[in-house]
Amino acid sequence: MQFRLKIFLAAIFFSVALFSFVIYDSIAGNLSNVPSEAVKGKIVFQKKACIECHTIFGNGGYYGGDLTKVYEKFGSDGLREYLTNPPLLSGAKKKQHIYVNHEEAEEMIDYFRFLQSIPNMGWPPRPVFDKKKDSE
Amino acid sequence: MFRSQHLSYKYALFAYFLFGLQGLVASGGAIDLLFPDLGNPIPFVSGRAFHLNISIYWPLIGMMGAIYFFFCQEAQQEFYSLKLITVNFWMLASTLALILGSLLLGFNEGREYLEAIWPLKLATAACTVVLCFNLLTTYLSSDMPKSRATLISMVTGSVTLILFYVPNIVSYAHPTVDEIAKFMVVHIWEEMSLELIGTGVLAALLIQVTKVERQAVETAIYLDITFAILAGILATGHHYYWIGVPSYWLWLGGTFSAMQLLPAIVLLYTTVKSLTFTGISDLSNRDKITLSLIGSSMFYHIFGAGFLGFFMAYPPLNRYVHGTYITSAHSHLALFGVFGFLVLAICFHILFTEIILAKKMYRWCWGAIFALNGGLLTMGIGLLIAGGLQVYFWRVIGLSIGETNELIRPYLLIRAFGGFLYAIGSLTLTFIVIKNIWPKIKVIFQSEGRISVMNCDDLHHMHRLVGELLQEEKKIEPLLKRIQVLYQRLLFLNKKNKRRGVWKKQIAYTANIRHKTRENKKNKL
Numbered sequence: 001m002q003f004r005l006k007i008f009l010a011a012i013f014f015s016v017a018l019f020s021f022v023i024y025d026s027i028a029g030n031l032s033n034v035p036s037e038a039v040k041g042k043i044v045f046q047k048k049a050c051i052e053c054h055t056i057f058g059n060g061g062y063y064g065g066d067l068t069k070v071y072e073k074f075g076s077d078g079l080r081e082y083l084t085n086p087p088l089l090s091g092a093k094k095k096q097h098i099y100v101n102h103e104e105a106e107e108m109i110d111y112f113r114f115l116q117s118i119p120n121m122g123w124p125p126r127p128v129f130d131k132k133k134d135s136e
Numbered sequence: 137m138f139r140s141q142h143l144s145y146k147y148a149l150f151a152y153f154l155f156g157l158q159g160l161v162a163s164g165g166a167i168d169l170l171f172p173d174l175g176n177p178i179p180f181v182s183g184r185a186f187h188l189n190i191s192i193y194w195p196l197i198g199m200m201g202a203i204y205f206f207f208c209q210e211a212q213q214e215f216y217s218l219k220l221i222t223v224n225f226w227m228l229a230s231t232l233a234l235i236l237g238s239l240l241l242g243f244n245e246g247r248e249y250l251e252a253i254w255p256l257k258l259a260t261a262a263c264t265v266v267l268c269f270n271l272l273t274t275y276l277s278s279d280m281p282k283s284r285a286t287l288i289s290m291v292t293g294s295v296t297l298i299l300f301y302v303p304n305i306v307s308y309a310h311p312t313v314d315e316i317a318k319f320m321v322v323h324i325w326e327e328m329s330l331e332l333i334g335t336g337v338l339a340a341l342l343i344q345v346t347k348v349e350r351q352a353v354e355t356a357i358y359l360d361i362t363f364a365i366l367a368g369i370l371a372t373g374h375h376y377y378w379i380g381v382p383s384y385w386l387w388l389g390g391t392f393s394a395m396q397l398l399p400a401i402v403l404l405y406t407t408v409k410s411l412t413f414t415g416i417s418d419l420s421n422r423d424k425i426t427l428s429l430i431g432s433s434m435f436y437h438i439f440g441a442g443f444l445g446f447f448m449a450y451p452p453l454n455r456y457v458h459g460t461y462i463t464s465a466h467s468h469l470a471l472f473g474v475f476g477f478l479v480l481a482i483c484f485h486i487l488f489t490e491i492i493l494a495k496k497m498y499r500w501c502w503g504a505i506f507a508l509n510g511g512l513l514t515m516g517i518g519l520l521i522a523g524g525l526q527v528y529f530w531r532v533i534g535l536s537i538g539e540t541n542e543l544i545r546p547y548l549l550i551r552a553f554g555g556f557l558y559a560i561g562s563l564t565l566t567f568i569v570i571k572n573i574w575p576k577i578k579v580i581f582q583s584e585g586r587i588s589v590m591n592c593d594d595l596h597h598m599h600r601l602v603g604e605l606l607q608e609e610k611k612i613e614p615l616l617k618r619i620q621v622l623y624q625r626l627l628f629l630n631k632k633n634k635r636r637g638v639w640k641k642q643i644a645y646t647a648n649i650r651h652k653t654r655e656n657k658k659n660k661l
Contacts, residue, residue, distance in 0.1 A: 004358040005283045011362045012292065015369040022388065026381040027313060034309045042311065046246025052181045057315060057379040058459025060248050061184060062526075063169060065537030066459055068378075090538035091545065092172040118312060121386075123378035125455050127534025 034114060041111025044104045057120060066124050071112040079109050140208040141489070143221040145580045147201025148483035149573055150229055154194035155480065156566025159559035161187050166552040170545065178240065185239045185251040191471055192249060192321070193232050198479035199333050200228070200267055203290050205486050206340040207271060210286045216273035218584035224266045231259040247314060249322050250304050257305045264297045285357035286336040286343075292361070293332030300324045312380040319375040326471060327396070327441075328368030334478050335360050335403060338430065341485060345423050348410035356406040360399050367395035374449040378458060386451040393449030400442040404434050420604065421498045422488050425505070429481030432509055436473025440516065445470065456531050461544070462523030469516045477508075480565070487569060491576050492603035497568055504565035511558025518550030598622045602649055605656065612656075619653060 034042075045051075053064035074082065083105040086097035100108065165183045168176040176183065204221050208214055215221060235252040244251045252260070275282075275291050300320040308314050339357050343350055373389020407430065419427065444466050448457055457463070493501075522544040529540040573580060598619060605615050 002283045004355065004362075005288065008288065008292075008358060008362050008365070011365045015365055019369050019372070022384070023316060026316070026376075026385070030382060031310050031312055031380070039309050042309070046307070047244075049181045049185065049244040049246045049251070051246055051248045052184045055459045056311060058463075059315060059318075059375070059379075060459075062459065062461050062464055062523075063541065065530075089172050090541045091170075095172040115311065118380040120378045120380040121383060123455060124459070125531055127530070128532045130534050 032117070035110065037107060037110035038114035039111075041107035041109070041114075044100070044107050045111055048098055048100065050098075056115065058123065067112065067115070068118075068120065068124060069116050071109070071116040076109050076113075079112060080105050083108060137489070138208040138214050139218055139584055140215040140221060141205050141486075142579075142582065143218060143225075143584055144201040144204035144486060146225050147197055147204065148486040149569070149580060150225075151194050151198035151201065151479060151483050152487070152566050152569045154190055154197065154232075155476070156563050156570075158187065158190045158194065159555075159562030159566075161190070163552070163555050163559045166548070166555045170548055170552055179242075181244065182240050182242060185244055186236055188249050189232075189235055189239065189251060192325070193235075195330060195471075195475040195479045196325075197228060197232070198483050199330055199337070199475075200224070201486060202337040202479070202482045203267065203271065203294065203333060205482075206337050207274065207287070207290050209344070210284060210290075210336075210340050211274055211278035211280050213274065213278050213280075215270055216277065217270055220266055220270045222583060224263060224270070227259065227266065228263045231256055231263060234259075245307065247307055247318060250307075250318060254305055257301075261298060261301050261305060264294070264301060268294050268298060285354050285361070286340045289332045289336035289339075289357065289361045292365075293329045293334075293336065296329045296332070297325065300329065315379040316376065316381070319372050323372045323375055324369060326475060327371065328364060330475055331364045331368060331399065332361050334475065335364065335399075337482055338403075338478065339406070341426070341430075341482060342407065342410045345419070345426065345485075346410050353406055353410055356402060356409070360402040360406065363395070363399040363402060367392050367399060371396050371449070374454065377451055377454055390449060390451050394446060396449075397442045397446055400437045404438060407434060420600075421495065422485070422493065425498065425501050426481045426485045428502075428505055429477050429484065432505065433474055433477035433481065436469050436477065436512075440466070440469025440473040456527050457523065460523045460526045460530070461519045461548075462527070465516050465519035465523055468512065468519065473512060473516075484569070487573060490599070491573060492600060493568075493572050495607040497572065500564060500568055504561045504568070507557050507561030507564065509561075511554050511556070511561055514554030514557060515551050516554070518547050518552075518554055522547035522551065595626065598626070598649065602653060605653065616653065616657060623650065 050064075050067070051060040053061040055061065055064075055066045055068075057068055058066060071079065080102075082097070083100040084102055086099050089095050089097055161178075161183060164176060164178065165180065165187055168174065168180050168183065172180075178186070204215065235256050238253060238256065239251055243253050245253055250257070271291055271294050275287060278287070280287065303317045304321050308317065335357060339353055342348055343353070370388055370392035373385045374393045375389075376385045377389060411427075448454055448462065448466055525544050525547065526540055529535045529543055530537060535543070601615055601619050601622070605612060605619075608615065
């Protein structure tokens with residue numbers, strides 16, 4: 001076997017092995033169990049395809065803003081009100097945010113509460129000027 | 137010319153069709169985003185899912201066609217099963233049709249880029265398995281050196297397609313696991329598997345077009361694919377920074393992402409090196425179009441994917457720019473800029489191997505390439521400005537997302553304008569391709585049994601030269617000389633060949649062309 005082919009195969013082996021190991025390490029023992037209500041909420045979130053406009057952990061659509069820590073910002077009541085009485089979209093005069101019924105809204109709130117509890121190195125960052133206000 | 141190569145035409149044609157469709161759908165989406173009250177016939181959610189899925193599948197389909205076209209040429213042998221090439225095409229095409237149809241009807245799994253329902257994802261995985269089976273059996277039975285760089289890179293790229301797709305067939309209860317799995321397709325497929333396949337195909341194409349010596353590029357290809365593997369897989373870490381994984385991912389992702397510039401630079405070096413072997417002006421129009429599309433791909437590889445990606449993957453910066461329109465700019469420049477242009481180049485080369493594109497059409501092709509580049513750059517710049525302002529308003533001074541959206545609207549309008557220009561380019565190019573292929577559409581979809589058994593490479597070459605002869609008046613003499621050489625070779629082959637029955641038709645055909653060219657020469661004199 002040629003030397004360069006050996007190097008190439010070694011590179012594949014090394015990368016796949018290291019990648020598998022760090023993924024195993026990141027998942028096993030590191031992640032908390034998902035409460036069953038939050039799982040239901042996640043299914044609603046997926047069924048309504050929220051990810052096309054919103055981001056979770058910064059991944060998704062860039063139009064609607066990030067929902068990773070949305071629970072912290074609005075709380076249960078704010079979210080329930082928003083989801084069941086959808087307001088107009090920004091820039092729209094007719095088009096409203098998608099409607100979610102009460103039961104689904106409760107499940108989604110559970111999901112958002114769980115999302116907020118995931119330790120993700122404090123992302124999204126708090127606005128720079130807000131931070132200054134806090135320290136004062 | 138191998139029969140497997142004939143069978144790959146339909147992949148290239150379908151890739152062009154999807155590319156044209158993409159321009160149209162994406163423009164609709166950009167307008168819907170700006171003017172939500174207009175009442176788009178397709179809901180935004182379905183439209184975006186449609187757009188994202190085409191963006192994954194059309195380069196995949198084009199690359200699969202390219203594998204079928206170039207692998208047999210590099211292995212110097214037909215594929216193990218010709219029937220499977222056709223079967224694989226219809227599997228993939230119907231899977232994609234069902235995915236796009238189901239998305240429009242509102243069946244959405246709710247995971248970005250992986251919106252298709254699970255049976256259709258299973259079908260996609262099955263398509264990659266069929267490809268790998270055919271490829272591996274052919275590779276193992278080939279008489280060519282097993283370590284040939286082009287063969288190795290295409291085989292490895294295809295096998296890893298399956299490996300990283302399978303975890304995504306189902307979705308997981310924990311959102312972090314979902315994200316980990318998702319980027320095995322969104323990142324590793326594009327920046328490792330398709331990169332390996334693309335490098336192999338590109339090298340095969342350059343060896344064919346520029347006649348560069350294989351030995352001269354072999355080591356460079358190995359270097360490139362080794363870097364692509366090393367950097368590509370672990371650089372996935374830059375998507376994992378904020379999804380709830382341990383903090384060592386910041387180091388891992390940051391380091392390996394910085395390395396991702398290396399394969400891009402090696403690839404550029406290889407391409408430029410191979411180009412110096414030939415004068416650009418001697419190339420045919422078809423090769424000029426192919427090379428300019430490859431050149432566009434290289435440009436975005438270095439700037440859009442390489443440098444922009446390099447800065448964005450730096451964790452302290454990524455913390456602020458992540459999840460804004462800057463990411464969107466990067467994904468357009470990297471996904472379409474690099475792979476889109478590469479697939480367009482390869483598919484153009486494949487489609488016009490036997491079918492000759494009239495000279496006047498090339499002017500439109502140049503226009504389309506200009507519009508595509510202009511459109512993509514405008515779109516990229518619009519999105520970069522919009523994203524930069526979004527970071528400022530949203531993450532620095534702390535306005536709400538609604539207020540931010542209102543403030544960045546003008547720059548999204550620039551994006552929509554760029555998208556519009558892009559759509560003009562994509563529709564023009566697709567129209568040219570489909571219009572010129574249409575008269576021969578039956579040949580494109582011919583089943584493997586009906587394709588001639590002969591290796592008629594020279595004959596096709598001659599057919600092309602005669603076609604060019606009719607269009608080019610100045611270069612008529614050197615072309616005639618080349619034709620003469622080919623004739624002698626063909627006549628020699630003809631004497632050697634025992635299956636005279638099969639050759640009779642071709643003899644009549646060549647005699648006919650010879651007669652034509654003689655008359656042409658007479659007229660010229």
